[in-house]
Amino acid sequence: MATKTKVRKALNVLGFIAPTILAILVFNIYPILFNTYISFTNRNQFHPNPDCTITFTRILEPTCWGVFHKNAPTGIGQPFKIQTPFYKNYADLLGSFFTLTVLFAFVKVIICLLPLLLISTVNKWFDRRVDRTISTGAISAIAIVLSLILVVLLNFSAAINLIMKAGDFFTVFIHTVIYVALCVPLFFLVGLVFALILNTANLKGRTFFRVVLIVPWAASTVAIMMSLVWKFFFQEKGTINQLLLQIGITGKTWLNDPIIAFAIIVIVNVWYSYPFFMVTILGALQSVPVELYEAAEVDGANYWKRLLSITLPLIRPAIVPAIVLSSISTFQMFGTVWAITQGGPSRGAGTPGATDLVMTYGYSQVFQTSAYARMGAFAVIIFIILFFATLYSMRISRISKGAYES
Amino acid sequence: MNRKTKPIVRIIQYFVLIIAAFVALYPVWFVILASGRPGGRLFTLNLTSMFFPTEWSFENYKIMLFDNPFVLWLRNSFIVASCTVVACLLVATSAAFAFSRFKFYGRNWGLVLFLAIQSFPGVLSLVPIAQLLTAVGLYRNLFGLVLAYVAGTLVFTTMNLKGYFDTIPIDLEEAAMIDGCGPVQSFVLIALPLARPAIAVTALFAFLAGWGEYILASVLIPAPDSLKTTMVGMYKLANDIAIPWGQFAAGAVVIIIPVLLVFLWLQRYLEGGLTLGGVKG
Numbered sequence: 001m002a003t004k005t006k007v008r009k010a011l012n013v014l015g016f017i018a019p020t021i022l023a024i025l026v027f028n029i030y031p032i033l034f035n036t037y038i039s040f041t042n043r044n045q046f047h048p049n050p051d052c053t054i055t056f057t058r059i060l061e062p063t064c065w066g067v068f069h070k071n072a073p074t075g076i077g078q079p080f081k082i083q084t085p086f087y088k089n090y091a092d093l094l095g096s097f098f099t100l101t102v103l104f105a106f107v108k109v110i111i112c113l114l115p116l117l118l119i120s121t122v123n124k125w126f127d128r129r130v131d132r133t134i135s136t137g138a139i140s141a142i143a144i145v146l147s148l149i150l151v152v153l154l155n156f157s158a159a160i161n162l163i164m165k166a167g168d169f170f171t172v173f174i175h176t177v178i179y180v181a182l183c184v185p186l187f188f189l190v191g192l193v194f195a196l197i198l199n200t201a202n203l204k205g206r207t208f209f210r211v212v213l214i215v216p217w218a219a220s221t222v223a224i225m226m227s228l229v230w231k232f233f234f235q236e237k238g239t240i241n242q243l244l245l246q247i248g249i250t251g252k253t254w255l256n257d258p259i260i261a262f263a264i265i266v267i268v269n270v271w272y273s274y275p276f277f278m279v280t281i282l283g284a285l286q287s288v289p290v291e292l293y294e295a296a297e298v299d300g301a302n303y304w305k306r307l308l309s310i311t312l313p314l315i316r317p318a319i320v321p322a323i324v325l326s327s328i329s330t331f332q333m334f335g336t337v338w339a340i341t342q343g344g345p346s347r348g349a350g351t352p353g354a355t356d357l358v359m360t361y362g363y364s365q366v367f368q369t370s371a372y373a374r375m376g377a378f379a380v381i382i383f384i385i386l387f388f389a390t391l392y393s394m395r396i397s398r399i400s401k402g403a404y405e406s
Numbered sequence: 407m408n409r410k411t412k413p414i415v416r417i418i419q420y421f422v423l424i425i426a427a428f429v430a431l432y433p434v435w436f437v438i439l440a441s442g443r444p445g446g447r448l449f450t451l452n453l454t455s456m457f458f459p460t461e462w463s464f465e466n467y468k469i470m471l472f473d474n475p476f477v478l479w480l481r482n483s484f485i486v487a488s489c490t491v492v493a494c495l496l497v498a499t500s501a502a503f504a505f506s507r508f509k510f511y512g513r514n515w516g517l518v519l520f521l522a523i524q525s526f527p528g529v530l531s532l533v534p535i536a537q538l539l540t541a542v543g544l545y546r547n548l549f550g551l552v553l554a555y556v557a558g559t560l561v562f563t564t565m566n567l568k569g570y571f572d573t574i575p576i577d578l579e580e581a582a583m584i585d586g587c588g589p590v591q592s593f594v595l596i597a598l599p600l601a602r603p604a605i606a607v608t609a610l611f612a613f614l615a616g617w618g619e620y621i622l623a624s625v626l627i628p629a630p631d632s633l634k635t636t637m638v639g640m641y642k643l644a645n646d647i648a649i650p651w652g653q654f655a656a657g658a659v660v661i662i663i664p665v666l667l668v669f670l671w672l673q674r675y676l677e678g679g680l681t682l683g684g685v686k687g
Contacts, residue, residue: 009508012589016504019497020520020560027557028523030538031531038533062541194426197419200411211670212427215434218662218669222618224637225658228644229433232651239436242456271429279673332527335620339641359529363621372533379530386525394518 032383034060039089039376043080048370051079080373089377095167102166105159112150112159115143137308169381171352172361179266179357180330186270187326188319191277196307198278199285210282217275227339230268231255234340256345258354265337265355269330277322284318285311324393331386334359358382434662440655441466466656475631476657479639486548486623486635487616490555491609494563497556499605502567503593507576517565524561532625539626546627551635554622559612570604571597610672614665636661 037060041047050057052064057080085091096102119140126134150156164171197203198210219226233239234254241251255261288311296306334357337343343356343364352361362378365371411419439455442462454460470476504510505517535554536545544550578600579592587595598605620637627633634642640661643654 010510013504013508013510016500016508016589016593020501020564023497023557023560024520024523026538027535027554028526028531031534032523032526034534034537035531062538065541193422197423200419202411203419209423209427211673213430214669214673215430215666218666219434221614221665222637222658222661224618224620225640225644225661226433228641228654229437229658233433233436239456271433328525332529334529359527362527362530363532366533367625375530375533379527382530383526386527387522390522390525391518394521 032380035376035379035383037376038080038373039380040082040086041080041373041376042083042088043373043376045370047078047080048372049079051081054081056082083373089374090381092374093167093169093377093381095170097163097166097170099166102162105162108154108159109156109163112147112154112156115146115150119143168352168361169378172356172358175262175352175355176331176333176357179262179333180327182266183269183273183330184323184327186266187273187277188323190270190274191281194274194278195281195285196311198282213278214275216271217279220272223272224335224339226272227268227336230264230271231340234264255341258345258347261341261345261355265340268336268340269333272336273326273330276326277319280318280322281315284315288314327393328386328390332359333357334363338363434666437655437658437662440652441659443652466650466652467660470653470656470660474643474653474657475634476639476660478632479634479636480660482548482633483617483636486551486555487613489549489552490559490616491612493552493556494559494612495605495609498560498563498608499567499598499601500593501560502564502571503597505564505568506571507579507597508589517561517568520561521565528558529621532622535622536625546629546633548627548633551623551626554626555616555619558622559615563608563612566608567601567604570601574600607672610668614668617665 037056050061050064052058052061058064083089097106122139122143123136126139160174164174194213198206198213231238235241236251236253240254244251254264292310292314293306296310301309337355337357337360341353341355343353343360345355346353356364362375362382365378366375435457439457439459442459442464443455444461444463444465505513539545539547539550539554542550544553574597579587579596582592582596618637619635620641623635624638624641627635627638631639636657640654640657643649643657644651
């Protein structure tokens with residue numbers, strides 16, 4: 001009897017979640033398996049076609065499956081096969097990373113970042129003690145100063161340059177990390193400033209400004225189209241240069257300068273994303289009790305003190321998930337960058353451009369040079385990194401906790 | 407905070423807000439201005455016409471709406487986005503309900519695992535998905551695109567709805583269970599009607615995601631023109647030197663105005679957590 005109800009219950013649950021699991025199997029798990037297999041082969045523009053006599057190809061390649069065989073594309077070119085050594089694509093991407101000098105540079109980078117990585121651990125250690133002798137802010141400040149000292153001492157930028165030269169993968173990966181590290185704090189800061197201003201008492205026209213400042217969020221749902229508009233602003237005969245001509249300056253082609261182009265894709269992304277943070281912070285500010293501020297005022301705390309000790313800690317639970325989510329989506333940024341720079345300005349054929357991020361590089365490799373196998377390897381490496389980063393960030397932000405769990 | 411704000415602080419606040427409002431609005435305003443300018447005249451040295459409509463004609467709108475496949479693109483996008491919403495909600499509401507209400511093995515880590523698996527970037531799984539759809543004959547087909555979109559938005563939709571189901575007290579369903587209601591009935595008759603606001607907002611965001619998506623659409627339906635979605639078509643228009651920019655702008659206005667209206671209408675719901683409890687600390 002007990003087993004019978006158990007089976008019924010299990011069938012119930014399965015009935016509810018089976019469609020989801022099916023969709024994830026077909027559109028998420030299958031592409032991962034397929035990419036993993038392809039990454040060991042030599043599939044490229046010269047070897048595009050599947051050879052259905054190879055066991056793995058027969059299993060994973062949809063056009064080899066009996067019923068669908070009639071839809072198989074017929075083209076010229078050799079069939080692809082597993083190459084020797086099987087890890088050749090990975091070796092190409094990682095380049096000379098596993099040589100002594102580059103590994104040494106990598107260790108240097110880790111040492112420079114170590115103080116920042118340790119902030120939360122040290123904080124937790126202090127939290128467990130009965131009396132807290134040093135504040136969270138002070139620990140962060142010390143860590144940042146320590147990091148900066150190490151950056152100067154160990155010649156951080158030279159080490160980064162060395163790693164970036166090691167292989168294409170590192171070039172685009174470091175670009176992307178820099179991009180995320182610039183974008184997300186800016187989202188937060190801009191959103192915070194606007195939210196704090198909009199939250200002050202007796203501000204006339206608050207509703208008007210709140211509505212107007214959300215407009216970029218609406219525009220971001222059609223990001224690729226609005227990015228084309230932004231691109232026009234920075235073109236040689238674009239709006240910025242029109243304005244500059246009014247005061248007698250002939251502007252240059254902004255998007256041809258690697259650093260300015262990178263700054264532009266950061267600015268445009270901030271324009272799209274600050275409203276999300278502004279709205280989230282505004283919502284969180286509503287829940288901060290006014291009594292706390294009154295008490296602090298009685299105790300003589302000034303504005304900055306109140307901001308740092310009351311506002312920020314109390315809105316933290318709402319902010320952390322927003323930061324985690326937007327970090328992940330910024331890492332996977334594609335449309336905006338593709339529309340504005342297409343990864344350029346180019347730095348020579350075959351190498352990633354100055355604004356090539358992970359996704360634009362992958363896209364251009366597949367759809368411009370048909371390097372399927374190489375991109376399979378690229379995708380697998382990116383997936384491993386993102387998979388663990390996501391799991392870790394889910395843990396720290398406890399995003400998936402339900403209402404009744406503590 | 408302070409009952410009274412100092413005048414100087416107030417002035418700075420308004421200064422920041424006005425600059426910000428200008429930056430937030432100008433790109434959209436620029437598109438509207440460009441759409442009314444006949445021909446390809448964008449580069450103007452006249453300062454007033456960079457900020458105000460000095461000349462206006464509906465020529466560009468006429469060309470876009472009657473001489474281009476633009477209306478077809480709009481129709482395609484609308485079909486794809488609506489089908490995505492319906493399919494996505496059918497699948498996601500039931501999964502969200504299960505994750506919120508039933509205790510089963512894998513409940514706690516299941517969703518997190520799904521999220522982590524979804525971190526496999528869509529751009530990089532384009533080749534296998536395109537091949538799969540080619541094999542089953544859904545390549546260059548709007549419904550193939552719908553399938554890909556549903557899979558893409560599924561996990562986040564489920565998360566949002568699960569968060570909302572979590573906030574609905576379970577008491578009502580328990581009472582119904584005592585009266586002899588099965589899990590399917592309590593889902594359809596009790597939980598779904600109660601979750602209507604969350605379903606509405608989730609549906610809207612799923613719709614907008616389908617409406618503005620570019621990469622999958624550009625790969626899965628690269629041609630013919632009559633099957634393209636709006637974003638793919640507009641991207642091609644903007645990069646086509648032969649087509650005056652004013653026409654692109656006119657199309658952009660037609661696309662962006664409904665989205666803006668929806669956001670303005672929704673903005674009071676946005677505050678207090680867009681994701682309705684799906685995201686919380």
